[in-house]
Amino acid sequence: MALQVFPQGSVRSFREAYPGSPMHITHQLVGHPLLEIEALARLAERIRPEDLEHNAAVDLPLGISNAETPSNGLTVHDTIASIENCGSWVLLKQVQQDPAYRDLLHDVLGQLRPEIEPVTGEMLNLVAFIFISSPQAVTPLHFDPEYNILFQIRGTKTMTVFPAADSEIVTQTFREEYYNGRPRNLPWRDEFGPRGRDIHIAPGEGIYVPILAPHWVKTHGEVSVSLSLTWRSEWSFQQEDTHRFNSRLRRLGLRPAPPRPFPRGNLAKSVAQRALARVERTLAKAGSGPG
Ligand SMILES: [Fe+2]
Numbered sequence: 001m002a003l004q005v006f007p008q009g010s011v012r013s014f015r016e017a018y019p020g021s022p023m024h025i026t027h028q029l030v031g032h033p034l035l036e037i038e039a040l041a042r043l044a045e046r047i048r049p050e051d052l053e054h055n056a057a058v059d060l061p062l063g064i065s066n067a068e069t070p071s072n073g074l075t076v077h078d079t080i081a082s083i084e085n086c087g088s089w090v091l092l093k094q095v096q097q098d099p100a101y102r103d104l105l106h107d108v109l110g111q112l113r114p115e116i117e118p119v120t121g122e123m124l125n126l127v128a129f130i131f132i133s134s135p136q137a138v139t140p141l142h143f144d145p146e147y148n149i150l151f152q153i154r155g156t157k158t159m160t161v162f163p164a165a166d167s168e169i170v171t172q173t174f175r176e177e178y179y180n181g182r183p184r185n186l187p188w189r190d191e192f193g194p195r196g197r198d199i200h201i202a203p204g205e206g207i208y209v210p211i212l213a214p215h216w217v218k219t220h221g222e223v224s225v226s227l228s229l230t231w232r233s234e235w236s237f238q239q240e241d242t243h244r245f246n247s248r249l250r251r252l253g254l255r256p257a258p259p260r261p262f263p264r265g266n267l268a269k270s271v272a273q274r275a276l277a278r279v280e281r282t283l284a285k286a287g288s289g290p291g
Contacts, residue, residue, distance in 0.1 A: 018208065020164075020210055020262070025206045035225060035227060037083075040092065057134065059138070060140055064103060064185065076090060076245055081268075087136070088137065093129055095130055099111040106126060108151075116147075124234070126231050129230070137218070142215070143167070143212050143214045144211070144212075146211060146232055150228050151227040152226050156200065161210075162192065166195060167258075175243050179244050203280075
């Protein structure tokens, strides 16, 4: 990509913030033909159906569980076609399965590689998501297991970001259950409100969201389109392994120490978890053989 996506000032600010602090950035992706609503409607027709999510999204409580999130009664394609009026939220996941979006993901994140890799090591598992939202849509409180830059393409939204280390908002046991398959939405308590930072974005602006930092999002008076580009690091995989290993220890009645925060690694528990998981996979395979 010849286009320089990030102005130098944003790159400098990103370097200072990464990886622990949320930050507002500016970018040059508005008007990109792959991010127009018509292109996104066509993309939704050709990506894997399991990579499409949609639901009703207006007047949702911040702490609604994934199971309680209401359907809007429409197909995802009809939802996109009527997004201005249907009070909904659409997520296109893993859009790098389409070669043009894969190139966009790698081109854009490649421009920050010199800032990222000296700090958190090799960028792993690059994944792109696209959010299409009606006016006044709410994405309830949750956290994500990736480093994320959210690029606002159309409309405006406000993300309220909370510290990743706030162990009242996300408890150790919630994280452990999440890494064992529990859905991501978090319970909300009003006392959490003042601990968050509101970051408002319009087209041409974006947010770096630190890994595991809880956040909720609200769109304003127009249709919103946002692109989310994410990556992982070896530290983040070790942290995930440690939560899974800790849940094993907890099942044995122990009270394990939480994963060590960045930049300290979690190698021992990660190695143990990976070894146990390998044994379990081998046993499962042997148990499912003929006979
Ligand atoms: Fe998120």
